Amino acid sequence: xxxxxxxxxxxxxxxxxxxxxxxxxxxxxxxxxxxxxxxxxxxxxxxxxxxxxxxxxxxxxxxxxxxxxxxxxxxxxxxxxxxxxxxxxxxxxxxxxxxxxxxxxxxxxxxxxxxxxxxxxxxxxxxxxxxxxxxxxxxxxxxxxxxxxxxxxxxxxxxxxxxxxxxxxxxxxxxxxxxxxxxxxxxxxxxxxxxxxxxxxxxxx
Amino acid sequence: xxxxxxxxxxxxxxxxxxxxxxxxxxxxxxxxxxxxxxxxxxxxxxxxxxxxxxxxxxxxxxxxxxxxxxxxxxxxxxxxxxxxxxxxxxxxxxxxxxxxxxxxxxxxxxxxxxxxxxxxxxxxxxxxxxxxxxxxxxxxxxxxxxxxxxxxxxxxxxxxxxxxxxxxxxxxxxxxxxxxxxxxxxxxxxxxxxxxxxxxxxxxx
Numbered sequence: 001x002x003x004x005x006x007x008x009x010x011x012x013x014x015x016x017x018x019x020x021x022x023x024x025x026x027x028x029x030x031x032x033x034x035x036x037x038x039x040x041x042x043x044x045x046x047x048x049x050x051x052x053x054x055x056x057x058x059x060x061x062x063x064x065x066x067x068x069x070x071x072x073x074x075x076x077x078x079x080x081x082x083x084x085x086x087x088x089x090x091x092x093x094x095x096x097x098x099x100x101x102x103x104x105x106x107x108x109x110x111x112x113x114x115x116x117x118x119x120x121x122x123x124x125x126x127x128x129x130x131x132x133x134x135x136x137x138x139x140x141x142x143x144x145x146x147x148x149x150x151x152x153x154x155x156x157x158x159x160x161x162x163x164x165x166x167x168x169x170x171x172x173x174x175x176x177x178x179x180x181x182x183x184x185x186x187x188x189x190x191x192x193x194x195x196x197x198x199x200x201x202x203x204x205x
Numbered sequence: 206x207x208x209x210x211x212x213x214x215x216x217x218x219x220x221x222x223x224x225x226x227x228x229x230x231x232x233x234x235x236x237x238x239x240x241x242x243x244x245x246x247x248x249x250x251x252x253x254x255x256x257x258x259x260x261x262x263x264x265x266x267x268x269x270x271x272x273x274x275x276x277x278x279x280x281x282x283x284x285x286x287x288x289x290x291x292x293x294x295x296x297x298x299x300x301x302x303x304x305x306x307x308x309x310x311x312x313x314x315x316x317x318x319x320x321x322x323x324x325x326x327x328x329x330x331x332x333x334x335x336x337x338x339x340x341x342x343x344x345x346x347x348x349x350x351x352x353x354x355x356x357x358x359x360x361x362x363x364x365x366x367x368x369x370x371x372x373x374x375x376x377x378x379x380x381x382x383x384x385x386x387x388x389x390x391x392x393x394x395x396x397x398x399x400x401x402x403x404x405x406x407x408x409x410x
Binding site (some may be wrong): 029075077079085114115116118119122140141142144147148150151152154156158159179180182183184 | 277280283284285319320321323324327345346348349350352355356357359360363371381384385386388
């Protein structure tokens with residue numbers, strides 16, 4: 001029967017995201033998700049603990065970040081290690097861009113899901129900081145680099161989600177981390193550099 | 206009567222923090238807090254909506270950050286504006302260091318409070334980004350600088366909370382934001398600079 005199709009999980013995810021987008025997260029039931037995916041509720045629960053877990057799966061991201069940080073060339077400046085790790089992780093999002101965009105809109109509409117998302121990002125900071133310490137980085141430097149890396153990732157991710165020019169996420173990550181270098185330049189020079197790095201979609205306010 | 210003493214709010218806060226530390230946040234009641242502070246429950250509710258609000262008051266921090274960002278000298282590099290704003294905000298914490306330390310321990314012990322704390326930090330990022338845009342900074346640069354500023358503040362705050370040498374929070378903020386500049390330097394130079402900036406309390410791992 002349909003519940004044994006190998007892509008049940010993918011269909012459930014797609015069905016859930018459509019329903020969350022149409023009806024809102026709170027108003028959607030697991031029964032509706034299962035019905036739209038053409039599987040039983042039991043199949044839903046074989047793949048997900050509850051309807052929130054469809055949005056916050058223990059996904060590959062933390063693993064990819066940790067692995068890419070551990071295997072980056074040596075020596076590299078901390079921010080270069082992070083640029084490498086984040087661009088390695090970009091395909092996790094790019095391969096499912098449509099689902100990722102829907103997910104983002106669902107979360108933006110729900111304060112409780114937003115808090116959950118922030119907690120997830122905080123746990124990625126810990127993962128990254130740990131991986132950087134394993135490379136021999138001193139504790140505070142590792143914490144700071146990890147915080148800055150995830151902060152830059154958030155900004156890059158938001159640019160990518162809304163990008164009319166459809167540059168890749170990896171491209172936005174590289175641009176955003178490059179831009180962190182210009183933040184210490186005096187205001188006028190910084191403004192000039194912004195124009196250059198962010199000219200593709202932003203105008204100077 | 207005691208409920209009219211001008212420092213009822215301060216006594217309530219102190220009493221709440223002691224009880225949260227001793228018994229845990231969940232096990233503490235408003236009645237107990239009021240009793241320990243020597244006021245009625247009604248007085249408690251005149252100052253706070255609920256026992257969680259004692260930990261997450263609409264405090265002066267966002268106002269100080271916005272004002273200091275608006276009034277920083279011009280021209281300054283974005284990261285210098287942020288250094289100025291965050292060090293101006295440091296006294297908000299330093300003046301009540303003991304309460305701040307207790308509060309931090311209470312939050313660290315409770316996942317729900319941790320998510321609330323992350324949401325509060327995210328709203329500070331928005332406040333700071335808005336204030337930077339008002340200074341004429343382009344949208345993405347403002348967002349990035351604000352994210353990095355709050356990220357650096359988190360790291361500085363944690364160092365300050367645990368600092369056996371009792372350096373000021375302002376000092377930790379300056380050191381941490383200085384350190385962000387060195388993260389973009391080539392690997393060998395970065396490592397050398399870490400030793401210098403963080404030698405006061407960290408050893409190189």
